[in-house]
Amino acid sequence: MSALHKxxxxxxxxxxxxxxxxxxxxxxxxxxxxxxxxxxxIPQQGDFTSQQGGFTSQQRGFTPEQRVQxxxxxxxxxxxxxxxxxxxxxxxLLGDExxxxxxxxxSHRYFSFSGNVHDYGSGFSNFVKTFSGLESLxxxxxxxxxxxxxHEVFHATESRVLNMDALARLGQQSADTLQLSVSxxxxxxxxxxxxxxxxxxxxxxxxxxxxxxxxxxxxHARLLVIRSSDHVEIHPVDDGVYALFSALSRxxxxxxxxxxxxxxxxECDVNAALHYLVAHRMVxxxxx
Amino acid sequence: xxTQSSAPHYGATVSIPPRAGxxxxxxxxxxxxxxxxxxxxxxxxxxxxxxxxxxxxxxxVSCLERVREHYPVSLHGVGLSLGSTDPLDQRHLHxxxxxxxxxxxxxxxxxISFSSVEGRYxxxxxxxxxxxxxxxxxxxxxxxxxxxxxxxILVENVSSYLEYTASTLxxxxxxxxxxxxxxxxxxxxxxxxxVNAHNHGFNPSVFVQAIPVDQVQEIHLAGHTxxxxxxxxxxxxxxxxxxxxEVWDVYREAVERFGDVPALIEWDRELPAxxxxxxxxxxxxxxxxxxxxxxx
Numbered sequence: 001m002s003a004l005h006k007x008x009x010x011x012x013x014x015x016x017x018x019x020x021x022x023x024x025x026x027x028x029x030x031x032x033x034x035x036x037x038x039x040x041x042i043p044q045q046g047d048f049t050s051q052q053g054g055f056t057s058q059q060r061g062f063t064p065e066q067r068v069q070x071x072x073x074x075x076x077x078x079x080x081x082x083x084x085x086x087x088x089x090x091x092x093l094l095g096d097e098x099x100x101x102x103x104x105x106x107s108h109r110y111f112s113f114s115g116n117v118h119d120y121g122s123g124f125s126n127f128v129k130t131f132s133g134l135e136s137l138x139x140x141x142x143x144x145x146x147x148x149x150x151h152e153v154f155h156a157t158e159s160r161v162l163n164m165d166a167l168a169r170l171g172q173q174s175a176d177t178l179q180l181s182v183s184x185x186x187x188x189x190x191x192x193x194x195x196x197x198x199x200x201x202x203x204x205x206x207x208x209x210x211x212x213x214x215x216x217x218x219x220h221a222r223l224l225v226i227r228s229s230d231h232v233e234i235h236p237v238d239d240g241v242y243a244l245f246s247a248l249s250r251x252x253x254x255x256x257x258x259x260x261x262x263x264x265x266x267e268c269d270v271n272a273a274l275h276y277l278v279a280h281r282m283v284x285x286x287x288x
Numbered sequence: 289x290x291t292q293s294s295a296p297h298y299g300a301t302v303s304i305p306p307r308a309g310x311x312x313x314x315x316x317x318x319x320x321x322x323x324x325x326x327x328x329x330x331x332x333x334x335x336x337x338x339x340x341x342x343x344x345x346x347x348x349v350s351c352l353e354r355v356r357e358h359y360p361v362s363l364h365g366v367g368l369s370l371g372s373t374d375p376l377d378q379r380h381l382h383x384x385x386x387x388x389x390x391x392x393x394x395x396x397x398x399x400i401s402f403s404s405v406e407g408r409y410x411x412x413x414x415x416x417x418x419x420x421x422x423x424x425x426x427x428x429x430x431x432x433x434x435x436x437x438x439x440x441i442l443v444e445n446v447s448s449y450l451e452y453t454a455s456t457l458x459x460x461x462x463x464x465x466x467x468x469x470x471x472x473x474x475x476x477x478x479x480x481x482x483v484n485a486h487n488h489g490f491n492p493s494v495f496v497q498a499i500p501v502d503q504v505q506e507i508h509l510a511g512h513t514x515x516x517x518x519x520x521x522x523x524x525x526x527x528x529x530x531x532x533x534e535v536w537d538v539y540r541e542a543v544e545r546f547g548d549v550p551a552l553i554e555w556d557r558e559l560p561a562x563x564x565x566x567x568x569x570x571x572x573x574x575x576x577x578x579x580x581x582x583x584x
Contacts, residue, residue: 005425007419007421011452012414015414016405020408061519062517062520062522066519067522070449074524079411115404116335117335118340156339156340157339
């Protein structure tokens with residue numbers, strides 16, 4: 001293909017580079033404003049005049065740079081609306097103008113590598129963490145992580161229920177090697193800040209009480225985000241449940257995971273914790 | 289019914305009727321399923337149902353399944369980057385094929401454009417130079433996609449704001465010749481024709497009349513934005529307005545030429561109430577019916 005489409009490849013490379021803001025100069029040699037008369041193909045067709053149908057030449061006085069600028073705008077607006085859809089609370093907390101500024105910096109630094117725009121923005125929370133000017137909002141990166149988790153879960157297929165009968169048929173000898181697999185439709189988010197409350201009061205549908213101030217010291221959040229029927233649910237859970245889920249998702253055996261749950265929360269009822277994960281389809285399979 | 293793997297298949301593909309349909313947007317999911325508006329069919333952007341991070345589609349797919357129970361559906365891709373000289377993204381193609389097999393759409397369409405260069409994607413549909421080289425490349429790519437999916441696809445003409453000096457063919461010749469050589473259908477976007485006619489200075493009729501009648505299987509209608517600069521006016525394909533009178537005129541000419549072809553109202557930004565989309569679809573139906581009654 002490379003030999004066959006050498007010119008086309010170069011034309012596309014120059015176009016994309018011009019739009020993405022690299023090597024502006026050479027691109028102007030290849031892509032012009034609407035072609036000037038001497039190399040224009042249309043007049044030779046004989047079935048066209050520029051005055052026909054109200055299409056005069058007056059709109060053709062744009063430079064290639066101006067025309068490329070339209071593609072830059074389109075690309076930016078497309079990425080901005082993708083990030084707005086994923087991060088509405090971050091946007092609300094920052095305001096339209098700062099959010100747009102943030103998106104501009106992010107999109108300049110992180111290209112999209114997928115034809116599915118829903119894949120774009122996974123690194124936004126880390127970017128927010130280091131972005132200058134956001135020091136007064138220390139919880140923002142965790143809010144962004146929660147919003148990305150929500151986005152992933154929204155696009156994940158609901159899990160099936162764990163086959164408890166099959167699990168019960170396992171003999172006691174399997175207990176030490178038993179591993180439970182967690183659902184792809186369940187994501188975990190932990191934060192030193194009350195991010196669920198922040199997320200809730202900044203929803204468009206947030207009602208009364210949404211104006212009440214949130215005390216950032218009111219406690220940390222351990223959240224499991226899960227698809228349930230037609231919705232995405234955010235479950236605040238105890239440290240023990242969270243530790244159990246985290247250990248299982250890192251591939252620990254059930255025995256090890258229970259140990260970690262108890263380490264995090266000595267009073268944790270690991271049986272109840274496990275039932276909770278199974279009942280909400282957060283744990284969906286097992287292997288020994 | 290809510291998981292892709294356990295959902296029933298819909299039996300035989302239901303073809304898209306020669307009526308107007310509307311684009312399915314996440315903001316309208318609940319309303320569409322509850323109200324079942326009087327439109328002929330729905331078009332869904334394929335990538336919205338791919339899922340991310342291996343999640344296979346999620347809530348959007350369960351909504352699309354329900355819409356599919358009540359309406360014929362077409363799948364319209366915006367991110368395959370069909371005209372790119374990068375290799376076809378196999379992951380993207382597999383996701384598309386899985387979705388096509390699951391939803392059994394009446395039509396599957398992609399764009400005559402490219403979005404990616406050396407793995408980097410732009411969130412836009414960039415025009416190709418209309419050269420013999422690009423044409424051969426597109427023919428190969430469309431053929432590869434059709435072979436992979438095991439079905440014909442439609443290819444859509446895109447809006448553009450610049451032309452390549454290297455182009456040797458008019459856009460309409462490129463489109464018609466691509467469909468002829470690759471054996472694909474044409475999704476004729478009459479708004480894009482109008483936008484390009486203005487931006488590049490040609491008569492939209494020339495485009496419409498240059499496409500062979502039997503190639504066109506779907507027509508797109510949308511609103512665009514008129515941008516005024518000191519140097520003049522450019523039309524930008526924004527899909528955020530009602531269809532303007534001039535584009536309805538191009539549609540009338542297209543209906544005259546191509547006959548009973550399904551039309552679609554596209555609206556992507558500044559999404560209005562569902563009823564506005566339904567109303568636009570009714571306008572398109574009225575135009576088509578007037579023509580058909582006259583012929584009858």
